[in-house]
Amino acid sequence: MxxxxxxxxxPFGFANLPYGVFSTPGTRPRIGVRVADWVVDLAAALGDDVFAxxxxxxxxxxxHRRWAEVRDRVTELVSGQVPDxxxxxxxxxxxxxxxxxxxxxxxxxxxxxxANLGRLFRPGAPPLMPNWKHLPVGYHGRAGTVVVSGTDIVRPCGQLKAPDEDAPRFGASRRLDIEAELxxxxGTGSPLGxxxxxxxxxxxxFGAVLVNDWSARDIQSWEYVPLGPFLGKSFATSISAWVVPLQALEAARVPTPPQEPKPLDYLREGEPWGLDIDLTVQWNGQEVSRPPYREMYWSPAQMLAHMTVNGAATRTGDxxxxxxxxxxxxxxxxAFIELTWGGKEPVQVNGESRDFLQDGDEVVxxxxxxASTGGHLSFGEVRGRVLPALTSE
Amino acid sequence: MxxxxxxxxxPFGFANLPYGVFSTPGTRPRIGVRVADWVVDLAAALGDDVFAxxxxxxxxxxxHRRWAEVRDRVTELVSGQVPDxxxxxxxxxxxxxxxxxxxxxxxxxxxxxxANLGRLFRPGAPPLMPNWKHLPVGYHGRAGTVVVSGTDIVRPCGQLKAPDEDAPRFGASRRLDIEAELxxxxGTGSPLGxxxxxxxxxxxxFGAVLVNDWSARDIQSWEYVPLGPFLGKSFATSISAWVVPLQALEAARVPTPPQEPKPLDYLREGEPWGLDIDLTVQWNGQEVSRPPYREMYWSPAQMLAHMTVNGAATRTGDxxxxxxxxxxxxxxxxAFIELTWGGKEPVQVNGESRDFLQDGDEVVxxxxxxASTGGHLSFGEVRGRVLPALTSE
Known part of the structure; x- marks a missing residue:
């Protein structure tokens, strides 16, 4: 034992206990819980095939009742001795x-x-669209290119057109960016209607992960009107390997910033689902940003309510x-487009000047x-390194 | 036999042989091929579990080699006698x-x-966006609400705001529309990169289906800037039950209309993939439109090439x-928004005036x-009836 x-x-103590899918050499992927610097194999420890x-x-x-029950069992398990x-x-x-x-x-x-992106993409116009404070604006992205932390990101190619060019040309994105998200x-879907x-x-x-929504700004700015971002985003979206259970975030719950005008009834929360979470963005090992999740205008509960108010179904794994x-x-x-103000105000990264991502750059x-026990819990990380584009220009 | x-x-002869998933009372869904007014159970006829x-x-x-092989076997099978x-x-x-x-x-x-939607949604501006003739504009929709022909469509609720109103209100869509699509x-995906x-x-x-991309125009017009359509579309998308194999469409292949300016290299076709297909839209049993697929500017081969040019993976079932x-x-x-010019020019349907869909209306x-054998093949139909919204206003 x-x-x-x-x-x-x-930060991976009893207050956290995130779930992930792991393998050891020569074995099949299965479910584990991270505790300190250990991964506990739940199928092996609890003998339940759902974890295999x-x-x-x-x-x-x-x-959700089962999630709570398993969390209790895992707490008990890791308090004592775990089978070798x-x-x-x-x-x-x-x-x-x-x-x-x-x-x-x-x-x-x-x-x-x-507001920052409004200023950058639509200079001279009001930074927020008229709908922005009435509903959580959202869109569908590509599910099939969600990848786990550590997956290399190949610089995407596509149509690029600078505002002063007559026609687009084909090439590798020169404005490859990140978006640090949660x-x-x-876990439990909801039927149509x-x-x-x-x-x-x-x-x-069920829980939360870190997301890096890699974005090719030059592809995006040419393609996105009127139906929204497509190839500027769909080449890859990275998520962290450890899913922090929603139960672990009870101590992080805070009200959202004041919402004015008051949202419509279906967007009003009884209990707040703002989250007091601090993100950190490292560029080639150097911290360049600390985005505060508690500043988010719309809560995730409002996002889910909005996403389904038209009767759209949700499924396990959405x-x-x-x-x-x-x-x-x-x-x-x-996002680096904001941090460097569209590339006009480069940042120093380890003594080198950076606007957008260069080949070989790594973002964590x-x-x-x-944490409910005092101190803090960690989301682990979402890490990705940029590889050169496949097409020579 | x-x-x-x-x-x-x-129209369901040897030149068609579309695949679908069917069940008879008390049995599980499995794969069948439609021939004339019969459905042939492929697992029962060919003894291959992949069809169960x-x-x-x-x-x-x-x-695709296997698809061709099975098509040959099915042709042989239905030429002779089929086990009862x-x-x-x-x-x-x-x-x-x-x-x-x-x-x-x-x-x-x-x-x-x-161009019609540009005129309706952005009056006074050029009808086509500058990118439109350079790339097939597209966006991701909701995969989890794709439903089969015959599924009733509940009128969606959401935020509605007329241009002359100060703030949105919550209610059932009053501008429920269709989009007749292919x-x-x-069938065979392509890996990342x-x-x-x-x-x-x-x-x-693998093949093609009919699509009705149900659209709540009032929800869509308020929400869609800047990230594209979301709840105005995500409540339901209907597809026909029979998948017409791509092999059956050889005789329908035609060049697309002339593309000027010439598209970038990755969008150029060696062999044309425009399709000479005639759609028919029936509103409560009355034909109101005959959209010609051969007029489509971009071919489906160009759509797939564009969708993956940034390295995005595709998967079986996309x-x-x-x-x-x-x-x-x-x-x-x-689409009815075009047919009735935003509701300003209602159409007569069985002697009743219609702009958008009313509860109880049915669209087929x-x-x-x-067909390669002469004559025509049919895509079957995609059918849907509108049920009242769930929320009373």
């Missing part, structure tokens, strides 16, 4: 995409981000992301939240 | 969603439709639709294409 030593200040599956979906589909065959040092495992993604929706819930995973009320959020949402997390300060911007987004 | 009598002019599955995905994933247990009269079966949808993308490939189903060339279209695309099929004539418009979209 293995006794797992959990340092008192560990290669995604969290079958477990998530069992519903179920305890793997973190360094010995490989992590996989934890969910089979159903639909992927990306919102646009930071007022600071939306993503929410639907059944809106999910804000206050039923915790019955449906992923909806917050959109870029940006705060009011320059050092709080979650991490986050912490207050 | 059953001998299937195939009338010489049957509840979706076409496992069969489609076997690749494998032959079901069409009227005795229930049809199911034929595929498990991966990602759903909707294009906007009709110049007439895009959809293409990816691998663009699919126009000329590889037939290696990846569905991409053409966008509304509209021709130059008024009687060729595939059908289509025919030239």
């Amino acid at each position: 293995t006794t797992i030593d959990i340092p008192e200040d560990s 599956q290669p995604t969290l979906n079958p477990f998530m589909a069992q519903g 065959k179920a305890a793997h040092p973190l360094g010995s495992v490989r992590m996989h995409l934890p969910i089979q993604v159903g639909d992927y929706v990306d919102f646009y819930a930071s007022e600071h981000h939306a 993503g929410f995973i639907v 059944t809106p999910v009320a804000c206050d039923d959020f915790a019955e449906h949402v 992923l909806f992301a917050s959109g870029t997390v940006s705060g009011p300060g320059k050092h709080q911007r979650g 987004i991490s986050a912490t939240a207050p | 059953t001998t299937i009598d195939i009338p010489e002019d049957s 599955q509840p979706t076409l995905n496992p069969f489609m994933a076997q690749g 247990k494998a032959a079901h009269p069409l009227g005795s079966v229930r049809m199911h969603l034929p595929i498990q949808v991966g990602d759903y993308v909707d294009f906007y490939a009709s110049e007439h439709h895009a 959809g293409f189903i990816v 691998t663009p699919v060339a126009c000329d590889d279209f037939a290696e990846h695309v 569905l991409f639709a053409s966008g509304t099929v509209s021709g130059p004539g008024k009687h060729q418009r595939g 979209i059908s289509a025919t294409a030239p």
